[in-house]
Amino acid sequence: MAIKLSRPAERGRTASAADIPRPQALKAGNKTPDDRLELAVRPRRNRRAEWSRRMVREHVLTTDDLIWPLFLVDGRKIRAPVASMPDVERLSVDEAVRAAERAAKLTIPCLALFPYTDPGLRDEAGAEALNPDNLVCRAIRAIKKEVPDIGVLCDVALDPYTSHGHDGLLRDGVILNDETVAVLARQALVQAEAGCDIIAPSDMMDGRIGAIRAGLDAAGFTDVQIMAYAAKYASVFYGPFRDAVGSSVTLTGDKRTYQMDPANSDEALREVELDVAEGADMIMVKPGLPYLDILHRVKATFGMPTFAYQVSGEYAMIMAAAGHGWLDGEKAMLESLVAFKRAGADGVLTYFAQRVAEKLKKDGV
Numbered sequence: 279m280a281i282k283l284s285r286p287a288e289r290g291r292t293a294s295a296a297d298i299p300r301p302q303a304l305k306a307g308n309k310t311p312d313d314r315l316e317l318a319v320r321p322r323r324n325r326r327a328e329w330s331r332r333m334v335r336e337h338v339l340t341t342d343d344l345i346w347p348l349f350l351v352d353g354r355k356i357r358a359p360v361a362s363m364p365d366v367e368r369l370s371v372d373e374a375v376r377a378a379e380r381a382a383k384l385t386i387p388c389l390a391l392f393p394y395t396d397p398g399l400r401d402e403a404g405a406e407a408l409n410p411d412n413l414v415c416r417a418i419r420a421i422k423k424e425v426p427d428i429g430v431l432c433d434v435a436l437d438p439y440t441s442h443g444h445d446g447l448l449r450d451g452v453i454l455n456d457e458t459v460a461v462l463a464r465q466a467l468v469q470a471e472a473g474c475d476i477i478a479p480s481d482m483m484d485g486r487i488g489a490i491r492a493g494l495d496a497a498g499f500t501d502v503q504i505m506a507y508a509a510k511y512a513s514v515f516y517g518p519f520r521d522a523v524g525s526s527v528t529l530t531g532d533k534r535t536y537q538m539d540p541a542n543s544d545e546a547l548r549e550v551e552l553d554v555a556e557g558a559d560m561i562m563v564k565p566g567l568p569y570l571d572i573l574h575r576v577k578a579t580f581g582m583p584t585f586a587y588q589v590s591g592e593y594a595m596i597m598a599a600a601g602h603g604w605l606d607g608e609k610a611m612l613e614s615l616v617a618f619k620r621a622g623a624d625g626v627l628t629y630f631a632q633r634v635a636e637k638l639k640k641d642g643v
C-alpha cells in the first residue's frame with residue numbers, strides 16, 4: 279500500500295489542483311493540522327510509552343531461558359579468573375556447588391559443566407574422560423547431592439582430556455569417527471552414572487547421537503536427555519573457551535574436518551535431521567549471534583526444543599567493548615539475549631546467565 283503524503287482525492291470526484299500535494303506540507307517543522315501526513319497507520323503509536331511497549335512485546339526473556347556454563351578446576355576454595363573472559367572463573371567443586379545454590383535461588387533451571395583437566399591427566403586417547411572419578415563426575419555428584427533440583431548438563435567430547443586438544447581420537451593426522459563414537463558412548467555412560475541429567479555431545483562425529491542413546495538405554499538410563507550440538511560450526515569464537523579449559527595450548531591444527539563450515543546453511547538442517555532421527559531430545563545451534571539465521575531455520579523446520587550457545591568469544595567481545603566504555607555492557611547483554619528468543623530459541627547457554635538472572639529478578643520478571 280502506498281503511503282499518502284497529503285490528503286487523498288475524495289471518492290467520486292476527479293482530482294483538482296487542491297488535491298495535488300503542496301510541497302510545504304512536507305517541510306520539517308510545519309505543524310498546522312492541515313499539513314499533517316495523512317497516515318492511517320502509525321506504527322509509532324504502540325511505542326509511545328513503556329506500558330504500551332510492554333503490551334505489544336513479542337518476546338520476553340526469563341530466567342527459564344538460561345543455561346549457565348561453569349568451568350571446573352581441581353582443588354578447594356578456588357576461583358581462578360579466565361583472562362579472556364572477564365568475570366568468569368574456573369571453580370573448584372565446592373565453589374561450583376555454591377554457584378549451583380546461587381543458580382537455584384535465581385531460578386536458573388540448568389548448569390553446563392566444563393572441566394579444566396590437569397595437563398598431567400591428558401593423553402592421546404583422552405582416557406580421563408572415562409574415569410568415573412574425574413573432575414566433572416565429582417562435580418555432578420556434589421551438585422546433585424546439595425542442589426538436587428537443578429538440571430546438570432555435560433559436554434560429551436574428548437577435547438578437555440586429549441593431549442592434542444581434539445574432540446576425537448587422532449591417528450596419522452586424522453580424527454577417527456567410529457572409534458571416537460565408541461569412546462563417546464562410554465563417556466556419556468560415565469557421566470549418566472554420576473547423575474548427569476542432560477548429555478550434550480559437542481564433538482560432531484557422525485552417528486554419535488544414535489550410539490549414545492543406545493548405550494544409555496541399554497544401561498537403563500532411558501530418562502537421561504540428549505541435547506545434541508547438532509549444528510556446530512568450526513568457529514574462531516571458541517577461542518576464550520579453549521583458554522578456559524586449557525585446550526588452546528594443546529590443540530594442534532583446527533577442527534574443520536568435523537565441525538561445520540561457516541559458509542553452510544542447508545547442511546545444518548541435514549545435521550539436525552540426523553540427530554533428531556537418532557534420538558536427540560533437544561537441539562543446539564552454536565555459535566549464537568553470528569548464526570541466528572541457522573537457529574531460525576532449525577526451529578522453523580523441526581519445531582524441536584532448540585537452544586543457542588552464546589559462546590565465549592561473543593561474551594568476550596561484549597565484555598571487552600563494555601570494559602573500554604565503548605558500549606553499555608548490560609544493555610548489550612539483554613539485547614543479545616532477546617535476539618536469540620526472537621530468532622526462535624527456547625533457551626540460551628550464556629556466560630551472562632547469573633548476571634542477567636540477577637537483573638531479571640531485580641526488575642521483577
Ligand code: PBG
Pocket residue numbers: 433435437445480481515516517518519520533588589590591
Ligand atoms: C568442546 C566445546 C567447545 C565449546 C563447547 N564445547 C570448544 C570447541 O569445540 O573447540 C565452545 C564453547 C564456547 O566457546 O563458549 N567440544
